[in-house]
Amino acid sequence: MSLRSADGGAASGQTAGETAGRAPERRPEARKRKNFLGRQPLGLLFSAPYVIYVLAVLAFPLGYAVYISFHDYFFTAPRVKVDRPFVGLDNYITVLTDPAVQRSFANIGVFLVINVPLTVGLSLVLANALNRVTKLRTFFRVSYYVPYVTASVAVVGVWLFLFQQNGLVNELLGPLAPNPSWLVNSWLAMPTVALYVTWKQLGFFILLYLAALQNIPDELYESASVDGGSKWVQFWNITVPGVRSASVLVTLLATITGANLFTEPYLLTGGGGPDGASTSPVFLMYQKGILQGNPDLAAALGVVLVIGVLLIALIQKRLVGGKED
Numbered sequence: 662m663s664l665r666s667a668d669g670g671a672a673s674g675q676t677a678g679e680t681a682g683r684a685p686e687r688r689p690e691a692r693k694r695k696n697f698l699g700r701q702p703l704g705l706l707f708s709a710p711y712v713i714y715v716l717a718v719l720a721f722p723l724g725y726a727v728y729i730s731f732h733d734y735f736f737t738a739p740r741v742k743v744d745r746p747f748v749g750l751d752n753y754i755t756v757l758t759d760p761a762v763q764r765s766f767a768n769i770g771v772f773l774v775i776n777v778p779l780t781v782g783l784s785l786v787l788a789n790a791l792n793r794v795t796k797l798r799t800f801f802r803v804s805y806y807v808p809y810v811t812a813s814v815a816v817v818g819v820w821l822f823l824f825q826q827n828g829l830v831n832e833l834l835g836p837l838a839p840n841p842s843w844l845v846n847s848w849l850a851m852p853t854v855a856l857y858v859t860w861k862q863l864g865f866f867i868l869l870y871l872a873a874l875q876n877i878p879d880e881l882y883e884s885a886s887v888d889g890g891s892k893w894v895q896f897w898n899i900t901v902p903g904v905r906s907a908s909v910l911v912t913l914l915a916t917i918t919g920a921n922l923f924t925e926p927y928l929l930t931g932g933g934g935p936d937g938a939s940t941s942p943v944f945l946m947y948q949k950g951i952l953q954g955n956p957d958l959a960a961a962l963g964v965v966l967v968i969g970v971l972l973i974a975l976i977q978k979r980l981v982g983g984k985e986d
Contacts, residue, residue, distance in 0.1 A: 723967070729960040736954060752961035762962060765940045766969075768851050772941075773919045773973075775855040780915045781908060784863055788870030789900055802871075806864035813861070817928040820857055844930050847938040854925050854939055862918065866911050873907035874900070905981070912977050920970045923947065942966050 730752050732745045756762050791801055808816060823829050824843040831838035839846055843853045877899065885895045901908075926932070926939040933940030942962060950959030 726960040726963050729957055730964050732957060734957040734960070736956060748957075752957045753965065756958055756961045756965060761937060761940065762942070762945060764937055765942045765945050768937075768939060769920060769922060769941055771851050772855045772858075772922060773916060775852055776859050776919050777912060777915045779855075779859045780863065780866055781911055783859070784866035784911060785870050785901075785904065785908070787863070788867045788874060789896060791867065792871060792874045802867075805867050808861045809864040811861075813924050813928060816861060817857075817925075820929065824853060841935075845935050847935050850930050850935060850939040851926075854922075854929055855919075857929065858919070858922070858925055862915075866915070869907050869911055870904055873904040877903040909978055909981050912981050913974050916973055916977060917970060920966060920973075 731747060731749065733748050734745050735743075737743055787805065791798065791805075794801060821828075821844070824831075826842040826845075828842070831842060839849055843849050881899050881903075882895055885899060890898070921943050922941040923943040926941055927944060930939045933944050943966070946959040946962050946966075949962065950956045
């Protein structure tokens with residue numbers, strides 16, 4: 662019995678030793694496989710459709726646009742092979758020296774200067790007010806959100822009725838009404854478009870702020886009220902810092918939306934009028950690429966626009982978001 666036990670112990674000890682010796686050889690492979698697939702490999706399967714969508718709808722078109730911008734590119738019939746020579750930065754030089762392009766970027770700068778501060782300020786103030794409303798809360802929230810989900814064509818018809826030469830706004834202003842009127846005035850066309858876009862998209866940004874306001878503890882407001890802090894002090898010292906992450910998101914989304922402006926000036930001012938005062942870079946991309954048959958210039962303009970938006974977004978994140986801990 663003792664011999665068998667000794668032999669069995671030796672055998673078991675040997676087996677344990679072998680197992681212990683083999684374990685380190687298998688662990689690196691399992692660890693590499695785990696790191697490659699992630700903690701939840703099944704998540705790759707669920708995220709695959711969205712990844713494919715991003716690659717097909719965003720990444721590939723952007724990469725192909727960069728390729729087109731460096732070549733003398735033009736549309737041809739399907740399966741027709743033609744020579745599209747590499748032209749380097751010629752398309753970019755042509756675009757950046759075009760007065761119409763320069764004016765479109767100036768127009769979009771005016772739009773962003775008006776639209777972004779108004780969007781951030783009004784949406785935050787209105788969201789804070791709606792968050793405190795107890796009666797008819799759902800009614801007010803839906804009222805602000807309805808313009809955002811309403812078709813632009815229908816809403817534009819109302820604004821054309823309000824801001825035309827004999828519209829309701831000019832009737833109310835009387836002798837103070839501008840002449841020429843709002844949407845045909847080279848100085849007021851883009852500011853009017855900026856006001857329209859601010860009003861139409863305000864409901865969406867209000868919802869973002871309402872979601873952020875739910876994360877601010879009520880105890881902070883109660884403590885400030887006990888210490889004698891006014892509503893303005895509570896708003897400035899509790900609400901504004903508490904929704905800083907939402908402010909960064911709203912600022913970025915408003916900037917991206919403004920940089921891609923197309924539908925509003927196309928419908929309100931008849932395609933960038935008067936005399937290009939409300940033309941946007943995206944509208945010029947449509948003109949050059951589709952109407953004029955110069956997709957290489959349109960692609961170069963699009964790449965410049967993407968780079969400009971990324972730089973502006975980075976600056977805004979630094980200014981609005983502050984330093985991260």
